[in-house]
Amino acid sequence: MTQSDFLTIVTPFKDKVFRLAKRLLVSTEEAEDATQEVMIKLWKNKKNIKNYKNVEAFSMTMTKNFCYDKLKSKQAQNLKIVHNNYEDTQVGLQKQLEDSDSLDWVGKIMNGLPEQQKLIVQLRDIEQYEFKEIAQMLDMNETAIRVALSRARKTIKEQLTNTHNYGIK
Amino acid sequence: MVLNNIEKLLEKYDNGETTLQEEQQLKNYFSQETVAPHLEMYKPMFAYFSKSSKEQFTKQVPLKTKSSLYYKWLSVAAVGVLIFGFFYNSSINNTDEYTQTEKELAYQQVKESLHFVSKQLNKGTEKVSYLGIINTAGTQVDYLKEFNHPLRRIFKN
Incomplete structure (x- = not known):
């Protein structure tokens, strides 16, 4: 398998791997490292790549496990000051500010969710995988996923409503 | 609706x-x-x-091709060959391939030729030895320096 063959397999989902890693690890740099690590692992096992039923699902599972390991490892226990990803956007109207503010809120609320729910929301609402695929990736049954997803969505909704009404009610 | x-x-x-x-x-x-x-x-x-679904991974992933692995093993093999060659060579030198008489003969020949060389060298030095005379002449000329003293005195006054 040549590099270009490998890239054609990997390119469609490498962004998804990165976003999943970022969801779990929060920092962009850490997520980049994790993605790179996953890609390198895949590249090393490129001989077996044809035997995998679903390379994408396999990579997502790998990413999930890798990020869990990262979070558990000692390295993650040190408090790190992460340069939050400031975006150089044009200063707009107040509405724009408000919008981005509430967008940030969703991100913050999502970071506060339990890891499993974070994962499921990421895979379903952001990456739009079918429940069957998610079940395969996370090695869970579909019902459990639906329950977790429902909980997560309700939590996000409630917290958003609270922040939205803060100072009003 | x-x-x-x-x-x-x-x-x-x-x-x-x-x-x-x-x-x-x-x-x-x-x-x-x-x-x-x-x-x-x-x-x-x-x-x-x-x-969130639009965020992209922009970092380049370094994919190492297999050839680098070959190079690694090639260098290992090269070092192996070098070490083997060295030991093989030194073990050849140690083996007794020449008999005692042959060695003696070689020793004699070397001795003779060195002797010849030293003889010729001595002849050469003999011929050059009269150059020593120049040295004695040089010391004799030294007293010419004495001239300088009176000259200096004269110029001082």
């Missing part, structure tokens, strides 16, 4: 029972400028989901 539909979908959505198509419908609805006021809180949620 549309709103009614959306509300139904949202309820299903909250329970995690929507299909991807239905979720897409919701996303489309909430990407509009204006939504029903009591559903306002869903707007940032869906906006965030669509925004």
